[in-house]
Amino acid sequence: xxxxxxxxxxxxxxxATLSSGCSATAKSQPGGLLAAMRxxxxxxVPLAQTPPYxxxxxxxxxxxxxxxxxxxxxxxxGIPNLRATVTTYDAMIPALQAGRYDLLPGALNIxxxxxxxxxxxxxxxVQHDALAVKAGNPRKLLTYKDVANxxxxxxxxxxxxxxxxxxxxxGVRANQILAVPDAQTGISAVTDGRVDAFVAGxxxxxxxxxxxxxxxxxxxxxxSALSGVGVGFRMKDRSARxxxxxxxxxxxxxxxxxxxxxxxxxxxxxLLATTTRADIAPDCG
Numbered sequence: 415x416x417x418x419x420x421x422x423x424x425x426x427x428x429x430a431t432l433s434s435g436c437s438a439t440a441k442s443q444p445g446g447l448l449a450a451m452r453x454x455x456x457x458x459v460p461l462a463q464t465p466p467y468x469x470x471x472x473x474x475x476x477x478x479x480x481x482x483x484x485x486x487x488x489x490x491x492g493i494p495n496l497r498a499t500v501t502t503y504d505a506m507i508p509a510l511q512a513g514r515y516d517l518l519p520g521a522l523n524i525x526x527x528x529x530x531x532x533x534x535x536x537x538x539x540v541q542h543d544a545l546a547v548k549a550g551n552p553r554k555l556l557t558y559k560d561v562a563n564x565x566x567x568x569x570x571x572x573x574x575x576x577x578x579x580x581x582x583x584x585g586v587r588a589n590q591i592l593a594v595p596d597a598q599t600g601i602s603a604v605t606d607g608r609v610d611a612f613v614a615g616x617x618x619x620x621x622x623x624x625x626x627x628x629x630x631x632x633x634x635x636x637x638s639a640l641s642g643v644g645v646g647f648r649m650k651d652r653s654a655r656x657x658x659x660x661x662x663x664x665x666x667x668x669x670x671x672x673x674x675x676x677x678x679x680x681x682x683x684x685l686l687a688t689t690t691r692a693d694i695a696p697d698c699g
Contacts, residue, residue, distance in 0.1 A: 446653055448493070456495035457488055457493055458497050460498070460510075466621070470500045479678035480539075481498075481519065490661045506646070507531055507646070511531070534644030534655075535658050536691050537643060537644050539617070540640055542616055542640060543639070546623075547631050562585035570592045571591055571594070572614060581613065597622050601622050601628065619632045620632065671686070
């Protein structure tokens, strides 16, 4: 093959790649992930249907608090758009590592286990766990410890959740716990009397209360461990994560992050302003 034909073939391959609809990857772009996204004009992201955090309309329009934050930060970094795909939480990290997405703004909690596989930004949400109880809180349950101190109390938890592990660590007995598949089932277990309380993140319960037909009260356990959502990046994209954090810090300082947070219905913007990634998961770099 002549040099001229080789050059022509290489040019064709490049043009075919760019016309395929996929953004350039950091591997093919010398400047790394940010340069690749700037060249493409957008970031590819996976989202779950979990308003007010994230949502995607039937026409493909992404919305929600985490979308607003991510678009604001990326816009300041020269990346004007997001291209979103609806997916499940368990598929997000494998797809990111496989190069199908550029970053993860899809409401993944910062955890020590996840920090072994991806990098997280500083938190863009923060919350404590809370107990959903019958209206009027007849058993006067305010904390995990209240459940642990009374063996007759039954507690609903999401199966395999951090709340299930934390409850056991706080002294709740295994025979006190009913594992359920989703928050709606947990709320139903409270209202129909199968459990005395259901524990989940406080804003998960707030969202359920807006949508549920049955009345229940929410008691926030401020002694519970803090959890928070960060935007996820591949390990090799540390410089992009650090630039994301730099802009995020500016938004914290000028109050725009807290305003977006409050506008989305979250009520602890003061806590968000002071909580860092290390507060949630000390070993997350």
